Amino acid sequence: MLIAAGLLSACGSENKEVESGNTIHLRGKIEAENPKGSVVLLQIQPEGNLRDTLKIAADGSFDYSLKDFDPGFFRLMVYDQLPVVLAINQNDLEINVNAEGSTVTGSPEVELQQKINELMSGVSDSVARLQMDYAEAANSGDEERMKKVDAEYTAMQTSLNDSLKQIIIASPANLTTLQILRDVITYEQDPQFVEGQLARLQKEMPGLKILDLFEQKLEDIKKLAMGAVAPDISLQDTEGQTVKLSDLRGKVVLLDFWASWCGPCRKESPHLVQTYKDFESKGFELYGVSLDRNAEAWKKALEEDQLPGKQVIGVVNNEAEVAKTYSITAIPTSFLLDKEGKIIAKNLRGDELAEKLAEVLN
Numbered sequence: 001m002l003i004a005a006g007l008l009s010a011c012g013s014e015n016k017e018v019e020s021g022n023t024i025h026l027r028g029k030i031e032a033e034n035p036k037g038s039v040v041l042l043q044i045q046p047e048g049n050l051r052d053t054l055k056i057a058a059d060g061s062f063d064y065s066l067k068d069f070d071p072g073f074f075r076l077m078v079y080d081q082l083p084v085v086l087a088i089n090q091n092d093l094e095i096n097v098n099a100e101g102s103t104v105t106g107s108p109e110v111e112l113q114q115k116i117n118e119l120m121s122g123v124s125d126s127v128a129r130l131q132m133d134y135a136e137a138a139n140s141g142d143e144e145r146m147k148k149v150d151a152e153y154t155a156m157q158t159s160l161n162d163s164l165k166q167i168i169i170a171s172p173a174n175l176t177t178l179q180i181l182r183d184v185i186t187y188e189q190d191p192q193f194v195e196g197q198l199a200r201l202q203k204e205m206p207g208l209k210i211l212d213l214f215e216q217k218l219e220d221i222k223k224l225a226m227g228a229v230a231p232d233i234s235l236q237d238t239e240g241q242t243v244k245l246s247d248l249r250g251k252v253v254l255l256d257f258w259a260s261w262c263g264p265c266r267k268e269s270p271h272l273v274q275t276y277k278d279f280e281s282k283g284f285e286l287y288g289v290s291l292d293r294n295a296e297a298w299k300k301a302l303e304e305d306q307l308p309g310k311q312v313i314g315v316v317n318n319e320a321e322v323a324k325t326y327s328i329t330a331i332p333t334s335f336l337l338d339k340e341g342k343i344i345a346k347n348l349r350g351d352e353l354a355e356k357l358a359e360v361l362n
Contacts, residue, residue: 024088026064028095030056032079040077044085046070046210071175072210087175089205112171119163126156161185165193173204178214187221194218220327229341230255231325235289235312238299243287243310246341251285252360254353255335257314257328259291260301265332269305271350276308278354282361283339289314291323291331
């Protein structure tokens with residue numbers, strides 16, 4: 001949460017619809033010794049073709065007009081320094097960059113950002129302490145201490161999120177709120193809050209493409225939310241036989257996305273083998289989906305790791321449609337499904353998976 005929140009930048013917004021032809025100004029000054037390269041403005045979301053180089057005066061000042069744009073998130077690439085992330089809607093912004101960092105002013109949202117930063121900085125020392133405590137407990141193999149630290153961190157995060165929600169509710173609708181809903185307080189954490197705030201943003205900032213895109217993404221997220229029935233999969237095993245995920249209804253299934261070239265996936269293989277031995281007779285099944293493009297490499301890894309259960313390959317005609325269906329951006333990724341095919345857990349590994357299976361199957 002702290003990492004995501006740290007990426008937020010000052011935003012410019014007023015609660016009115018943006019019409020084509022609107023123009024805002026980005027003004028400011030860049031202090032840099034022996035600057036190399038250019039200062040470039042890129043649009044991040046919604047995706048577009050906007051990429052423009054700012055003209056910087058000899059004294060480092062600039063005055064850039066941004067015209068006919070879709071309000072959203074932008075990145076200002078400043079020479080070889082860290083980029084400045086901007087949320088741009090309706091306000092002119094003043095941006096000043098020097099060796100110490102960057103400051104952005106010009107809109108009421110700057111005040112909101114300051115409140116968020118103050119909230120985060122107030123717990124940074126506590127987070128650092130918990131991270132150190134957890135690392136020490138992990139190195140010494142003290143599982144009880146690890147669980148205690150994890151519980152303390154979870155409680156602190158819950159309190160932090162509650163405070164963040166209050167700040168958002170008390171603030172005017174703006175693009176910073178959208179970023180919080182996307183990166184910090186997610187739909188899976190609090191679906192009612194996310195849907196409520198999205199409806200508020202759409203009402204108070206109508207006509208924004210980025211809100212429509214987020215709503216579409218939310219629909220995709222709902223399909224993979226806890227309690228949702230996992231989308232069906234129909235892929236071929238090593239013998240070329242089609243195996244459907246839905247055919248495994250009546251069993252508790254681990255849907256596991258992996259690949260032969262994925263080190264962390266292969267490291268997890270012994271745990272999966274042991275878990276399968278321990279729980280197969282109690283109604284557990286493994287449905288492994290390889291994202292290998294090389295079928296021979298997949299088959300070789302299956303043989304080397306002696307992976308049990310139903311094993312299929314997810315790349316068909318050089319396309320991994322199943323990865324798109326399940327929004328796979330990294331592997332290993334797994335979903336634990338109950339006997340009705342509903343998602344009851346995600347990304348459980350090792351002892352966590354065994355503990356959950358013992359709870360569900362016993």
